[in-house]
Amino acid sequence: MIETLRVAVIGAGRMGIDHIERLSRRISGARVSVVVDVDQARAEAAVAGLPDAVALTDADEALARGDVDAVLIATPGFLHEDTVLKALEKDLPILCEKPLTPDAESALRVVRAEEKLGRQRIQVGFMRRFDAEYAQLGGVIREEKLGELLMLHCAHRNPDTPAGFTNEMLINDSVVHEFDVIRFLAGEEITSVQVRLGKPTRNAPEGQHDPQHVLIETASGVLADVEIYVNAQFGYEVATQAVFEQGTVTIGGDSGPYMRTAGTWGGRVTPGFEERFGAAYDVEVQAWADAARRGTIGGPSAWDGYATAACCEAGVQAQKTGEKVTVNLVERPALYGQAREAELV
Ligand SMILES: NC(=O)C1=CN([C@@H]2O[C@H](COP(=O)(O)OP(=O)(O)OC[C@H]3O[C@@H](n4cnc5c(N)ncnc54)[C@H](O)[C@@H]3O)[C@@H](O)[C@H]2O)C=CC1
Numbered sequence: 001m002i003e004t005l006r007v008a009v010i011g012a013g014r015m016g017i018d019h020i021e022r023l024s025r026r027i028s029g030a031r032v033s034v035v036v037d038v039d040q041a042r043a044e045a046a047v048a049g050l051p052d053a054v055a056l057t058d059a060d061e062a063l064a065r066g067d068v069d070a071v072l073i074a075t076p077g078f079l080h081e082d083t084v085l086k087a088l089e090k091d092l093p094i095l096c097e098k099p100l101t102p103d104a105e106s107a108l109r110v111v112r113a114e115e116k117l118g119r120q121r122i123q124v125g126f127m128r129r130f131d132a133e134y135a136q137l138g139g140v141i142r143e144e145k146l147g148e149l150l151m152l153h154c155a156h157r158n159p160d161t162p163a164g165f166t167n168e169m170l171i172n173d174s175v176v177h178e179f180d181v182i183r184f185l186a187g188e189e190i191t192s193v194q195v196r197l198g199k200p201t202r203n204a205p206e207g208q209h210d211p212q213h214v215l216i217e218t219a220s221g222v223l224a225d226v227e228i229y230v231n232a233q234f235g236y237e238v239a240t241q242a243v244f245e246q247g248t249v250t251i252g253g254d255s256g257p258y259m260r261t262a263g264t265w266g267g268r269v270t271p272g273f274e275e276r277f278g279a280a281y282d283v284e285v286q287a288w289a290d291a292a293r294r295g296t297i298g299g300p301s302a303w304d305g306y307a308t309a310a311c312c313e314a315g316v317q318a319q320k321t322g323e324k325v326t327v328n329l330v331e332r333p334a335l336y337g338q339a340r341e342a343e344l345v
């Protein structure tokens with residue numbers, strides 16, 4: 001077992017910096033040994049204050065070093081496949097931010113490469129599975145406390161979008177989280193996706209139709225609806241109401257301190273994903289580091305990355321046609337176990 005995992009972080013943007021901070025100050029059994037960013041100034045800024053870490057601009061150079069036991073990938077999604085495949089070739093543990101890759105074909109190439117290696121090395125950054133409320137909801141479902149799960153009503157609201165956030169990214173970059181967490185909660189695969197475009201907000205940039213309504217069906221017929229609204233202005237909100245045979249469970253409402261002051265009352269709306277899921281990212285990265293030190297993974301797998309990529313592909317097609325699009329998956333390889341057991345751990 002590795003005593004202290006020496007991690008190369010590839011990509012020092014918004015998420016990479018956040019992960020470097022947690023690996024350096026909040027996670028045990030791991031430390032950052034290398035930071036790579038094509039923007040040299042960013043890489044250098046990221047290692048300032050980390051005495052044992054070096055800054056590089058080329059991921060290949062990082063993977064060739066002797067002081068790298070594991071890789072955390074936080075570059076844009078279209079760059080993930082190349083780095084994941086190279087890290088797999090070196091048999092290194094990988095935590096790859098979502099999406100694993102932007103389409104099903106490339107995600108399947110990654111799955112096949114891992115299958116060839118013969119052991120799971122890739123964990124995908126679907127952090128909602130590590131959020132305390134989602135985990136509690138998973139417990140209610142698993143223990144059948146309220147009977148069978150029938151429906152999920154999900155809201156995913158962001159205050160605004162970064163430059164270059166396309167219409168497809170509402171599905172590929174944002175709803176990809178719901179695809180994963182719905183599979184996780186239902187313990188089975190998604191079979192179809194439909195997208196409805198209603199009245200758009202005037203606050204969306206040109207080319208983006210926002211909000212959108214995504215209708216999802218799972219293998220046993222659980223129905224889920226997702227409101228994706230990425231220019232909601234007021235703050236960040238990810239909430240779900242689960243409907244069961246004997247009741248409902250609601251998660252994700254802001255529940256911070258309720259204040260009365262200066263003639264006002266109320267609380268604060270969560271501003272972004274770092275605040276909403278900060279604790280979940282910590283648990284996620286700790287679970288990955290612990291598992292990587294033992295030579296395994298501690299969360300969503302490459303199969304989950306592939307299955308969600310297939311859902312995204314169906315979602316983007318459904319955006320264009322308005323039709324219900326079937327999600328077609330290849331047979332689940334034995335390496336990834338049985339769906340229900342694997343999704344609900
Ligand atoms: N789990 C979650 O809630 C979130 C996940 N993400 C995911 O994290 C990943 C990164 O997203 P952000 O940090 O928001 O993007 P970002 O644009 O802020 O950062 C990306 C960084 O990668 C660097 N980069 C680009 N090409 C590179 C290359 N070839 N080699 C090394 N570095 C390179 C860029 O210079 C930049 O610093 C994406 O996959 C995104 O989907 C992002 C936000 C939240």
Ligand SMILES: O=C1[C@@H](O)[C@H](O)[C@@H](O)[C@H](O)[C@H]1O
Pocket residue numbers: 158173174175177230273
């Ligand atoms: O992953 C994330 C971002 O990339 C994405 O753009 C947001 O919509 C999500 O809420 C956030 O969790």
